[in-house]
Amino acid sequence: MNIIASLLTAQRWPLLAALASALILGGAYFFQYVLGYDPCALCYDQRHIHKAAIGVGLIGGLAMMFVPALRAYAIWVCLALAAIFLYSAGFAFWHAGIEYDWWDGPASCTAAGPVNISTDDLLAVLDGGGPVVLCDAAAWTFLGISMAGYNALMSAGLAGISAYVGMAKR
Template identity: 65%
Template sequence: MMFPAAHRWPLFAALASALILGGAYFFQYVLHYAPCALCYDQRHIHQAVIGAGLVTGVVMHFAPGTRRFGWIACLLVGGIFAWSAGFAGWHAGIEYGWWEGPATCTNTGSTEVSMSDLNALLSGGGDPIVLCDEAAWTLFGISMAGYNALMSAGLALLSGLIAWRRA
């Protein structure tokens, strides 16, 4: 099996996260699926992959002497992808009812809403209330969080394999 060079993988990882993030924005702004609080947190993790991948990839591109540490950069982005897979898997489990989520964004939560917030929501001026325990979209029974978990786990595994082969 052909693997990309370890010093190039962080840039590919940043591109992969950018595509995943682009998909999330497509669902939000084109298909009008409003994200929940945990969805936003998942986006921040992919932003971390983009940042780490770009910084380490650019450094290794312009400073060839650092390429021998490419396996460490692969472990870094792989660790962030693993964090993403775990977090997205936790969120998917909340959506499927396997465990309870945070009280602030689930049906079981008791959040306080002010009268002005309620009036703004009823008049159409407020943001919609999006619960973390209700999947906004599914395909083949898998939610967006579930797909994020699967893609992130695959990318974490690939990052680890590249690091292991190049270490």
Template identity: 60%
Template sequence: MLNQFPLTRWPLLMAAGSLMMLLGAWGFEYIGRYAPCALCYDQRYIHMAVIALGLASGAALIVRPNLGRFAPWALFVIAAILLYSFGFAGWHAGIEYDWWDGPATCTTAGTVSVNTADLFAALDGEIPAVMCDEAAWTLLGISMAGYNALISLGMAGVSIFVGLQGLRK
């Protein structure tokens, strides 16, 4: 199945995978009304980097086919970003499962200074108080951060595998 697409299209496929992850996160936020925490936002930026790099390198490979020899290296850079996403999302999931402490600014143990207007807005439900150590949603005991880690790891593995195949050719 991995050989169905030319090597030069794989950066675009990885960008599409990260775009699907981002659309899923936005769907949970805007349709499902699950407000993201600060670490959730940070994870989105990592996928935005994959999208940008995948689109840029994929477009370059389409416009300039003679750059095809660089496709494996683009995939390795994308894989490195996805491995970072795996680590970051895994760290966040570990915070949600109480395996380790998270940043004091977004966990229930942390102290944050707020002004009275922010406090009243939060009490009125205008500003959701979202903690990084509380999973907003789980499926089969795995949180959204946990799924992000697993999917990012899978995408990184595919990028590395396809990139290595491209180097062998």
């Protein structure tokens, strides 16, 4: 337990959080480029949120590592990460809800909405430019949970850890 407690300090957590987001993002790229699961528009948006977490975690963590005076701001870096991960969890939960037909998604990327595609986009798809992936169909599930659902769970866990580490008196 002491090893985990020593790793979960406000000065170290931003780098660990960046690593966690990088692993989540790496998993998404693995599913896309190795396993062949093409992402939808909302999946791309979720990736951008994790890129933001990586940026905040790396910049904050490295700044505190090389400029010790900045360690006084560690709580704010952790709370910023908590906010990013909370947003990621909410966005991923919204996307999972669209996949499970709990609510309607944006008309631009669901089967129920009107198709608004240009002739150039249609020709690009027909020429092998990639498939049109709808946001309301889960490409992959495990134990009944889609990739967006797993992203929501992981992001919620990271938000909780970030908030805990930021607020803990260490």
